[in-house]
Structures are given as C-alpha cells and as structure tokens.
Amino acid sequence: xxxxxxxxxxxxxxxxxxxxxxxxxxxxxxxxxxxxxxxxxxxxxxxxxxxxxxxxxxxxxxxxxxxxxxxxxxxxxxxxxxxxxxxxxxxxxxxxxxxxxxxxxxxxxxxxxxxxxxxxxxxxxxxxxxxxxxxxxxxxxxxxxxxxxxxxxxxxxxxxxxxxxxxxxxxxxxxxxxxxxxxxxxxxxxxxxxxxxxxxxxxxxxxxxxxxxxxxxxxxxxxxxxxxxxxxxxxxxxxxxxxxxxxxxxxxxxxxxxxxxxxxxxxxxxxxxxxxxxxxxxxxxxxxxxxxxxxxxxxxxxxxxxxxxxxxxxxxxxxxxxxxxxxxxxxxxxxxxxxxxxxxxxxxxxxxxxxxxxxxxxxxxxxxxxxxxxxxxxxxxxxxxxxxxxxxxxxxxxxxxxxxxxxxxxxxxxxxxxxxxxxxxxxxxxxxxxxxxxxxxxxxxxxxxxxxxxxxxxxxxxxxxxxxxxxxxxxxxxxxxxxxxxxxxxxxxxxxxxxxxxxxxxxxxxxxxxxxxxxxxxxxxxxxxxxxxxxxxxxxxxxxxxxxxxxxxxxxxxxxxxxxxxxxxxxxxxxxxxxxxxxxxxxxxxxxxxxxxxxxxxxxxxxxxxxxxxxxxxxx
Numbered sequence: 001x002x003x004x005x006x007x008x009x010x011x012x013x014x015x016x017x018x019x020x021x022x023x024x025x026x027x028x029x030x031x032x033x034x035x036x037x038x039x040x041x042x043x044x045x046x047x048x049x050x051x052x053x054x055x056x057x058x059x060x061x062x063x064x065x066x067x068x069x070x071x072x073x074x075x076x077x078x079x080x081x082x083x084x085x086x087x088x089x090x091x092x093x094x095x096x097x098x099x100x101x102x103x104x105x106x107x108x109x110x111x112x113x114x115x116x117x118x119x120x121x122x123x124x125x126x127x128x129x130x131x132x133x134x135x136x137x138x139x140x141x142x143x144x145x146x147x148x149x150x151x152x153x154x155x156x157x158x159x160x161x162x163x164x165x166x167x168x169x170x171x172x173x174x175x176x177x178x179x180x181x182x183x184x185x186x187x188x189x190x191x192x193x194x195x196x197x198x199x200x201x202x203x204x205x206x207x208x209x210x211x212x213x214x215x216x217x218x219x220x221x222x223x224x225x226x227x228x229x230x231x232x233x234x235x236x237x238x239x240x241x242x243x244x245x246x247x248x249x250x251x252x253x254x255x256x257x258x259x260x261x262x263x264x265x266x267x268x269x270x271x272x273x274x275x276x277x278x279x280x281x282x283x284x285x286x287x288x289x290x291x292x293x294x295x296x297x298x299x300x301x302x303x304x305x306x307x308x309x310x311x312x313x314x315x316x317x318x319x320x321x322x323x324x325x326x327x328x329x330x331x332x333x334x335x336x337x338x339x340x341x342x343x344x345x346x347x348x349x350x351x352x353x354x355x356x357x358x359x360x361x362x363x364x365x366x367x368x369x370x371x372x373x374x375x376x377x378x379x380x381x382x383x384x385x386x387x388x389x390x391x392x393x394x395x396x397x398x399x400x401x402x403x404x405x406x407x408x409x410x411x412x413x414x415x416x417x418x419x420x421x422x423x424x425x426x427x428x429x430x431x432x433x434x435x436x437x438x439x440x441x442x443x444x445x446x447x448x449x450x451x452x453x454x455x456x457x458x459x460x461x462x463x464x465x466x467x468x469x470x471x472x473x474x475x476x477x478x479x480x481x482x483x484x485x486x487x488x489x490x491x492x493x494x495x496x497x498x499x500x501x502x503x504x505x506x507x508x509x510x511x512x513x514x515x516x517x518x519x520x521x522x523x524x525x526x527x528x529x530x531x532x533x534x535x536x537x538x539x540x541x542x543x544x545x546x547x548x549x550x551x552x553x554x555x556x557x558x559x560x561x562x563x564x565x566x567x568x569x570x571x572x573x574x575x576x577x578x579x580x581x582x583x584x585x586x587x588x589x590x591x592x593x594x595x596x597x598x599x600x601x602x603x604x605x606x607x608x609x610x611x612x613x614x615x616x617x618x619x620x
Contacts, residue, residue, distance in 0.1 A: 020062060027059075051279070052430070053236040053400040061388035067395040070285075073381050074305070077292040079285050079394065081340045082305035086381035091372040092336075093343035094365055095151065095309065099124040100355070101465045103135030111142055113361060117369045120149040120181065122345060126157030129466030133160045137168055146174045149181035151222075151268075151309075158185050162207055166215075182219040182268050183207050188245045188414050189224035192231075192423075195472025198415055201252045208253055208266040219307070220266045221249055228423070229272040230315055231474035232431025235283045235397060240404030241423060242269055243290055244414035250298065260300035269306050272313040273332035273344070278393060280335030281384050284308060286398035288340070290405075309343040310336035317352040318480040320487060321447025322459050325349035326363055333367050337377045338384050344368055352478065354461030424474055431477055438479055439607035448480045449606065452487075452526045454500065482607045483527055486614065490529020493619045500531040501617045502553035503585075506539045506576060508560035508568050514538065517587040518559040524587075524600055525557070528610030541571040545579035554617055557585040557600065570595045582616055 027043045038046050047059040071077055074084030096118045100106040110121055123139070124130035130153070131139050140150070145168065154161035162183045169179050185204035208220035225242040233241070246267055253263035271287060273280045288306045295304030312332040317325050326349045336344045346364040348356035356364070371377045384390040404426075411417040418424070437443040444450040478484070494500050503525045507514035522532040533551040536543065548556055556576045558569055565588065573584045573595035586596045600609060 023060065052234040055396050061392060063388065065388045065392045067391040070385060070391060076301050076304060078288040078305050080382040080385050082288060086340060087378040088381055091378040092341055093119050094368045095120040095122050095343045095345045096365060097122040097345050099129050099464060101131055103131055103138035106131050106139040107141050110139065113365060114143065114148055117365045120151065120343060122151045122153065125152055125154040125161040127155055127466060133157055133164050136164050140168060145169060145172055146178040151182045152184040154184060155190055158203055176215050177217065179215045180217045182222055184222045185220050186222045186224045188248060189227055191418055192227040193471065193473045198419060205252050205256045209256060212258060212262045212266060219268050222268050222270055224270045226270055226272055226311060227474050228427060229313065230476050231427045232434065232477045233427040234430050235279055236400035236404050237427060237430060238271065239283060239287055239290060239401035240408060243294065243405040244408040246291065247294060248414045260298045261303040264295055264303040268309055270309045270311060273310045273336040274313045274316055275328050275331045277331050277335035278390060280332060281339040281390055282393040282397050284310065284339030284341055285394045286401060289398050290401060308341045310341035311345040312347045314347060314351060315478055317347065318445060318448050319352045319484060321453055321456060322349050322353060324447045330367050333371060337371055340382060350459060350461050353459055354463045439482060439605050440603050441606055445479050448483045449527045451523060454526050454531060486528040486610050489614050489619050500529060501614065501619050502531045502533050502551060504548045504551040504553040504556040505532050505534040506544050506556050506558050506572055507534060507537060508540065508558060508572060509538060509564045513564055514560040521557045521559050521587040521600060524606055527606060528614060530613065540568060541575050544572050545575045548576050548579045548581060555583045555613060556581045557587055559587045569593045
C-alpha cells in the first residue's frame with residue numbers, strides 16, 4: 001500500500017528543485033525574527049564567517065560554486081592525490097617521532113612502536129635534543145631497515161648522521177634499492193628555526209646527488225613548513241613558504257646537474273594538521289595543486305606529485321587538561337588522512353609537557369590505526385573530492401598561498417625573505433590578529449579558555465631534551481600561552497597561600513534567571529585560575545554583604561537577567577562594595593549601572609580582564 005502525503009505526491013517521486021533564491025528567502029525570514037532586516041545576498045553574508053587569510057566560509061555551497069577541474073587521483077594537477085590508488089592499498093604511513101638522547105631508551109621505544117602499528121620512524125639525531133650519531137646503531141638495533149623507513153632530523157649534524165645511516169644500511173645488508181625514508185636535510189627550515197646567516201645548501205645538494213644516483217627510494221631533502229605554522233602563520237603562509245623553499249631547493253639541485261624530475265623526487269613536504277579538519281584537507285589538496293603548477297612551469301608536469309608528511313599541530317596542544325589533546329589530534333589525523341597525506345605523525349597528547357610516556361605514544365599510534373582499520377578512512381580515494389565546499393576552499397586557499405609565494409619571490413626568494421625579516425613580520429601580524437581572537441574566546445580552547453578544571457591533577461612529564469633553549473629564529477607559539485601565564489600566577493598564589501584567588505558570584509533571583517550568566521562568569525574567571533564562590537545559590541541586597549565576607553573573595557560579579565539587573569544591580573553592588581569588594585563586575589553587556597565597575601560578556605577581552613583582576617588582587 002502506497003501512503004501519499006496530503007498534496008497527493010508520492011514520497012518515492014523526485015522532489016521538485018528549489019532555487020537558490022528560495023533558500024535565501026527562507027533565511028531572510030529567520031534573520032528577521034532575530035532582528036536583522038536583510039535581504040538577498042546580504043542574508044547569506046550575514047551567516048558567512050571570515051576565517052584566516054581573508055577566506056570566507058559561506059553557509060551553503062552548490063554547483064554554482066565553480067572550481068578548477070581537480071583531475072583524477074594520481075594525475076596532474078594531483079589535487080585529488082599523488083597516487084592513483086590513494087592510500088587505499090595499505091593506508092597511510094604511520095610515522096612516529098622520537099627525541100631521546102639515550103640510545104637504549106630510544107631503541108626500546110622504537111621497537112615498541114614498530115611492533116604495534118608504526119610503519120616508519122622520525123628520529124631527532126645530534127644536538128641537545130637527539131640521540132648522538134654514535135648511538136644511532138644502538139638505537140636501531142633490531143630494526144629491519146629494509147622494512148621500516150627512517151627519517152632523520154639531524155640539523156647541523158646532517159653530514160655525520162647521513163653517513164652513519166648509509167653505513168648501517170650497508171652493514172646490515174640492506175640493498176640500496178630497498179632503502180626508504182629521508183635524510184631530512186632542510187637548511188632553509190633550520191635557518192627559519194634558529195636564525196643565523198644565509199643558509200648553505202651545498203651539503204644538502206651533495207646528499208641529493210648521491211641519493212639520486214645510489215638510493216632511489218631515499219630522499220635527501222625535507223621542505224618543512226612547520227616552523228612557519230609554529231610561529232603563528234596561517235595556512236596560506238605555511239603553503240607559500242613551503243613553495244618558496246621547494247623552489248629554492250629545485251634551483252640548487254638543477255644547477256648542480258639534476259634534471260627537474262630527479263630534483264623533485266628528492267623532496268618531501270611536511271605540513272601541520274589542525275583541528276580545523278576542512279582547512280587541513282584543503283591545505284593538503286592545495287599544496288599538491290600548487291606544486292604541480294611549479295613542476296609544470298619548470299617543464300616537468302609529470303614530476304609534480306608531491307610527497308606529503310602531515311604532523312598534528314603543536315600550536316594547538318595544551319598543557320592544562322592535556323587529555324583533550326587526544327580529541328584534537330584525532331581530528332587533525334582525520335583531516336590529514338582525508339586530505340591525502342602519504343605519512344602522518346600524531347603527536348602524543350602530553351607532547352607540550354615534555355617527553356611522552358609509553359601510554360601517550362600508544363594512544364598516538366592507535367589514533368591512525370582506529371581511523372584506518374575501524375573507520376576505514378583510507379579505503380576511499382579522496383573522500384572529500386567533489387564536495388562543493390572543499391573544492392572551493394581548496395581553490396581559494398591555493399590562490400592566497402600563491403599570492404604569498406609570489407611576495408616571497410619578489411623579495412628575492414625564501415632565504416632573502418627570512419633574512420630581511422619579511423616572513424617573520426607577516427607571521428607575527430597573523431599571530432597578533434589570532435591572539436586577539438583567542439583572548440576574546442572567539443577561538444575557544446577547551447579546558448583552557450573554556451571549561452577549565454581548576455581542581456585537575458597536573459600531568460607531569462620528564463623534561464624534553466633541549467627544551468627551552470634560546471633561538472634567534474622564528475618564535476614558537478601556542479594557543480594556550482596567554483591563559484597559561486594567568487594560570488601559572490594562580491598556581492603560585494595557591495602554593496604560597498594555600499588557596500587560589502577567589503571571586504564571589506552574587507546570583508540574583510531564581511535559578512532560571514541567573515544560571516546562564518553564573519555559569520558564564522564561573523567559566524570565565526576559572527580560565528584565569530580564579531576560583532568562583534557561588535554560595536548562597538541566590539543573593540540580594542540584604543544577604544550579599546554577609547555572603548561576600550564569608551567567601552574569602554576580594555572581588556564580586558553580579559549574575560542574573562537584565563530585568564533583575566534593572567531592579568537590584570545598583571543596591572547589591574553598593575552592598576558588596578560596603579562589605580569590602582575591591583571591584584564589582586556584572587555578567588552581561590555594558591548598561592547604565594553606575595555602581596558596577598566593569599562588565600564581562602561574550603566577546604570581551606578575557607585575558608585583559610583576568611590579568612587586571614589578578615593585578616588588583618596582588619597575584620604576581
């Protein structure tokens with residue numbers, strides 16, 4: 001029996017097409033109810049969001065949102081993937097990072113990873129943060145080097161580390177054609193991180209020539225875009241810097257006699273993956289398209305299949321409530337996998353605290369395993385392909401990145417732009433703008449600026465080797481840094497006085513009137529390590545003074561609805577001040593309440609407010 005709706009149409013029939021203008025008309029009606037009288041395209045713009053690089057995310061994408069032909073996976077312009085089969089055959093390469101100075105400990109960690117899902121190793125070698133070159137053999141004891149690719153991060157000790165790795169291949173009977181991985185030479189990336197004079201490319205070129213001749217599966221150079229991301233750069237700036245770096249290496253390699261195809265084969269590109277999964281997907285797709293364009297201009301369009309290594313962002317990792325980092329890295333890993341990264345490194349959730357423990361490394365490697373084996377994420381080639389939103393975002397991001405790349409080229413190339421400070425200035429400006437959003441919680445950080453947990457037990461880790469060293473290069477930023485500084489002041493006060501600084505929440509009227517703003521104020525003050533005291537549940541002019549005195553607080557915040565504020569805010573604020581309140585806040589938009597000192601509301605500069613409160617409390 002067929003059930004027909006009231007208008008007589010069969011539910012199995014095709015639904016009539018709706019015009020874009022009809023949708024806009026419905027949007028207009030909804031916005032009109034919220035007090036916004038807009039029409040046509042203005043209605044759609046009212047629901048649009050401006051993100052980094054001036055890109056605009058619209059509420060609806062349709063077939064009208066044209067984008068250049070993305071081609072097919074494995075074919076120029078490689079937007080849809082560098083390989084025709086994508087990662088469907090065996091999933092992406094699960095690459096774990098290790099920074100340990102003790103060869104024995106490193107060996108134990110490496111073997112545990114390889115026995116439990118990791119498929120390649122990323123090792124810090126030399127310097128204060130890595131295993132000594134002389135200990136590399138011990139660190140790789142028991143590792144089948146013909147099966148587990150090794151990627152080096154040796155910095156200034158490239159020559160010794162590369163020589164030792166190749167010696168180990170020969171000593172352990174690994175055929176030159178079976179060696180896989182990368183020597184990790186990146187003189188421009190090293191200059192970005194550490195500063196100094198003009199980077200010298202001679203050693204990198206030498207190793208590229210040798211790899212091209214003797215080790216077809218081993219790459220010599222890494223185009224590491226992480227220094228630009230970790231200095232606060234946007235996605236377009238990260239991509240533009242990587243393009244400029246890659247082009248600089250291509251020039252050096254071809255001048256040395258390598259053809260464009262051989263030179264491109266010596267490069268692996270490294271990018272950050274963040275919790276913005278769609279931006280991560282678009283970034284990796286745009287990176288491949290842009291590099292394909294570079295290869296095309298250089299006369300080798302078939303050589304533009306970019307080898308990509310995605311690393312979950314260290315900028316997004318928090319030191320407070322670090323368990324939330326597991327969720328962040330899962331989203332980032334998902335974006336990297338869907339975006340088509342060849343290799344993915346998931347940083348352990350305790351990365352920001354020091355050396356990760358075995359549990360953290362296990363969760364990190366299992367993140368990729370779950371996404372591939374249980375969610376089957378790698379079985380679909382370019383799963384985001386064809387999405388009007390993703391295709392449009394890819395195009396717009398590629399355009400913005402190309403513009404930044406051209407700016408760097410006009411400045412003389414990547415080395416010159418680093419030396420002149422151009423790149424540093426651009427990244428600093430981007431981070432300054434983003435810091436304002438973080439301070440106003442327009443970009444919330446769960447567990448830090450939103451929903452902080454003052455009673456959490458701190459997670460302690462052994463200090464990472466080489467951590468905290470001074471550098472003349474680009475800075476390293478974190479999203480949590482401003483709030484972390486506030487929480488550190490509160491921690492010091494707790495250690496010295498036995499309790500945290502406090503704020504008294506004067507909730508006016510019934511719970512239905514004050515709960516929303518009391519929760520908001522509690523959340524806001526705890527973000528700065530200030531403990532809220534909400535006792536009694538409801539206060540008025542006759543009870544507020546006594547309750548404030550009993551709270552042990554020195555500041556107070558009124559919490560209620562606008563109607564009760566109009567009736568009681570003035571008298572309650574006066575009572576609180578008479579009881580010794582140094583400052584009286586009101587949770588809500590600024591209004592005519594002369595007795596109130598300051599207002600806290602959605603969009604206010606939370607960092608500035610909390611910093612000034614701690615200053616008034618004498619919390620150093």
